[in-house]
Amino acid sequence: MRTAAARQTSLRTTERPRENWVSQIGSFLFVLPYLVAFGFFLGYPIVFGATVSLQHWNPMIGSGGWVGLGQYLNLFNPSDLASQQFWQALLNTLLFVFISVPFLVGIPLILAYCMYLSPWKSVFRSAFFFPSILSATSVMAVWSWMLQTEGGPINHFFGSQIPWLVRQPWAWISIDLVTVWWSMGFNLIIIYAGITQLPQSTLDAASIDGAGIIRTFRSILVPQLKSILSVVLILSTIGSFNLFAQPFLLTGGGPNNSTMSVSQEIYNQGFGLNHMGSATAMAFVMGILLAAVSFVQYGTLRERRG
Amino acid sequence: MELSARRIGLSASAVLTALAGLAVYGAQVNAATPINISFWTSGSPAGVTQIVSEFNKAYAGKYQITFRAIPYSNETTVVNSALTAHKAPDIMEESLTFSTPYAVEGLEMPIGPFLKMAGINPKADFPAPMWDKAAVAGVHYVAPTDGLPTMFYWNKAMFKAAGLNPNKPPRTLAQFVADAKKLTNAKKGVWGYVQEPAWPAPFQFPSFLGQFGGTEANPTTKKMMFNGPAGVKAVQFMWNSIYKWHISPQNASAHESYNLFLQGKNAMMMTGAYDYASTSQKLGKNLGFSTLPVIGKKEADFLGQNYWWVFKNPSLTPAKDQGIADFMKFFYTHSLQLAKAGVLPVWQPTLRSAAFKHIPGDAQQAAALQKGILNPLITGWGTAGSYLYNNIDEALLNKMPIKEALDKAAQQMEQTLNQPTA
Amino acid sequence: MKMPGWKRGIIFAILVVGSLFMVFPFLWLLSTAFKPESDAFDGHLIPGHPTFANFASVLAPGSSAEVLRWLGNSLLSAIVASLAVMVLDSLAAYGLARLQFFGRKVILYLLIASLMVPFIAVLIPLYLELANFGLLDTYGALILPYTANAFGVFLLYQFYTNIPKELEEAAIVDGAGKFQIWRRIFLPLGIPATATLGMMTFMGVYNDFFWPLVATSSNSMRTMTVGVALMAIGPYSTNYSLLMALTVFSMIPTFIAFIFAQRQLMQGVATTGINL
Missing domain, CATH: 4.10.280 (MYOD Basic-Helix-Loop-Helix Domain, subunit B)
Structure with a gap:
C-alpha cells in the first residue's frame, strides 16, 4: 500500500524532464523571497539558539564560556534539580497529551455527526467555533475566575465544593476542560466538512439497510473519515505538546508543580533563573522529541491510510 | 582716549551681544536635544505617570524622561532581553528580589552617589526597615520608591452581625481565633477567615515567620532558615485555621479570601495593602483596616515594595547622572501624588506631612511600614521561592507534615541557589 | 436520513x-x-x-491606555503580516510543490524541522538580531518575524500537490511561463487554502502576546494584547471589570472578522484539512 503512495510521489517529481540550470534558477526564484524571511527570522535564530545551548549563557551578560554538550548531558544527571524538573515537566506534558488528544478528536467527531443530523447547523457551528478566535489571556482570565472553589460561578451553579484548580486530579480536569472548550471548534469544522464531503449514498445506503445511528457512526462514518481524523490527531498532538498558557495562567503549574509544562519549565530556567544555556538545551530536546512523535504518528497513519 | 574708550565699549558690547547670541543659540540647541533618560517600572504606574509628566514639564528642554510600564509577571523577560541587546533603561524599578541578580553581576551603579547629588540622606529620609538591609555585600545599589505592607482587613458589618465590637478588631492570636469562630457559619458558606494554599501566602508566611522571631535565610551563606521552629509555628497557624479551628474553608483557590471578602462571605483577611482601594470602594464605612494582629510573639509584617536603581549604561555622563539625581529628588518630593493614587510613598517628609495623614488608609500602612521585613537579597530568590510556596501549599492541602515540607523546601532552595550560573 | x-x-x-x-x-x-x-x-x-x-x-482620551492606537497597531501588523505571508508562502509552496531546482528536498525538510523548534529557544536570538538592525519598537519588529513561519508554506504545499496535473499541462501547451501558471492556476485555485492561511495568520498575530511584549517598548507601539495585560494585570491584584471591558473591546476585530469571514474560513479550514 505504502509503495503505491510512494510511487505516486516519485512520479510527480520525475515526470518532468530534468531542467537546465537557468530554468532551475528561475524556479528557485519562487522560493527565494520566503527563504530570505526564513533565513533572517527563523533559520539564523535557530542556529544561534543551538550555539547558546552549547554554552553557559546568562541573558543579562551573555556567554559564560563553552561547555560543549555539557548542558545536554546535565539533563541526564539524575541528582540535578533542574534535570529532575525537566523530566517531571515532560511527563506532565505527555500526560496532558494523552488525556487531551482523545477528547479533542472524539468530542468534535460526535458533535460533528450530531450536527450533520440536526437542523440549525450554522448556529451550532458558530457557537462551537467561537471560542477558537479568543486570545489565551482572555480565555484564562475568564476561566480562572469561573473555576474558583468557594465563590466561582461553576461551583455556585452546581452547589458543589470542587477544588477545580487547587487539588489533583481536578487541576488536570480543569485544564483539559478549558483546552477542549478553547480549541475544539477548529477540529469540529474540519471533521464536519469531511462528513459533508462523503458520498451521500454511503450514509443513505446505511440508513436504507436499517443501520441505526450508532452503527452507522461506528462502521461507516469513522472508517470513511480516517484520513481526516489522522490530520486532526497530528495537529492536536502538536498543539497539546506545546501546552503553556493554560497551566501558566490557571494553576501557575501547581499544585506542587504537577501541572508544570515543559514550556513553562524552559521559560523559568531561561528567564527566572537566568540559565539560558540549559533552557535552550531543554527546548531543543523537546523539539527533537516532538519531531519524533509527529514522525512516528505520520508514518503509521500513512501506512494505514493507504 | 575717549574715542578709543567708546570703541572699546562698542566692541565690548558687540562681543557681549555675540556671546548672548551664542548663549541663546546654545539654549536653543539644548532645547532641541534634552538629555533623554529612560525609566521603566514593573510596579504600579499609578501616580508615577503624573510625576513623570510634571517633571518633563518642569525641566522641559533640559531632561526628558521616557517612561515605560512592564507587566509584573513578565518583567525579567523584558529586562533581560533588553540587557542582552544593550538596550537597558537608565533607571529601572522592580521589587527588591529582582534587583539582586543585577547587583551581583555588576550591572548596577551604586546608588549612594546619586542620592548624594540629589541631597538625599537615606538614613533619615527613608524608613529604616526599607533601607538598612537593602544592600548587597554591604553596598547599596537600590533605593525604595514605594511600599506595600501586609495588612489586616475586617468587615465591620459582619462583626456587628456576629455580636462583636466592629471597632475592636482582634490584636492577639486568642482574640483572632475566638472572633473568627463567632464569625464563621460554614453551612452558609460564611467564614471568619479564608486561608488559601496559594496566593497570598508569599505575603503571609514571611509576616508570621517574622512575628515568631524567625528569618527566611542568611543572604551571605545562602543558608535557609525558614525551616526552624518559627517557620513551623507560622505554617502551623495557617494549617490550624483550616483543619483545627475550622474558621477557614478547605481548598480555597488563589485570591479567594479577597473575592469572598468583597461578597461579605469572609470577615477577615491578611494580605498586601494592594487590596485597600477596591475593598474600601465596595465596603465603604464597613471596612476595617489596620496593622496585622500579633499571631506570634511580636508585631511584624512582610513588605511588598518597589526599588529603583541605575543600570551601568555606557551612555551615562556627568550631566545625565545629574538629571537622574534631579529626577529622583523630584519624584520623592512629589510622592504625595503616589499616596493620592493609592500607593504608599516611602519618603519620610511625605509620610510625616499633614496632607498625607488625611488620606484614608495611608496612616495605617505607614505604621506597618515601620515594622516591615524584606525578603533576603539572594540571586534567584523570586524563582526559587516557588519551592517554598509549593511545599507550604502541600502542607496546607494536608498532604505533607509541616516540618517535612519546610525541610524539603529548604533543601531544594539551597541546591538551586548555590548552583553556579548554568 | x-x-x-x-x-x-x-x-x-x-x-x-x-x-x-x-x-x-x-x-x-x-x-x-x-x-x-x-x-x-x-x-x-x-x-x-x-x-x-x-x-x-478604557477609552478615555486622558487615560494611559491608548486603546485606539493599540488597536491600530494590532490591526496594521496583523493585516500586513497576513498579506505578506499569503504572497510569500504561496510563491514558495508553488515552487516547492511543482517546480524543480537544486536543493528542493533539503529546503522542504528544513522547513518541516523548523516547525518543531519551540519559540522560547529563538526569542533571545531574534531579539538580538532586531536590535542590531535597529528595528526594535518599530512596525518592522511587529511584522517581519511572522513572515518566517513555515507552517503556511507546508500547508499550501500540501494543497498544491493535490491540484491535478492536467490543468498545468494545458497551460504549458498554451505557452504559459512558470509565473503565469502560478498566477492563473495555482493562485486562484488555492484561494480557499490561502484565505484560511491569511485568516489564521491574522488571528495568530493579533492574539500574540509574548513577542510584541518583548519587541516593543514605547506606549504608542504596543499592541492590544500587551496593552490589555499592562492595564489590567496591575502589579498584584486584578481589576476584573476593567479587564473584561478591555477584553471585550479587544475581541471586536476578531469577532467582526469571524462574522464576515465565517463561511470562507470554515470552508478553508475544511478544505485544508481534507487535503493535508
Missing part, C-alpha cells in the same frame, strides 16, 4: 447543551464588563448596577 423523533430530540439536546457550555463563559465575560469593580464577584449573570464606566475609562 429518517429517524424517530426521540432520537432527533436527543441529538438536538446534546447540541443545545454543548452550545450553551461554549457560550456561557463569554456571557459571564460580557456581563462583568458592565459591572462596577466591586460587583465583579457578586455571582449574578445580569449586572445589578449596569454601567458603561469600564468602557468609558
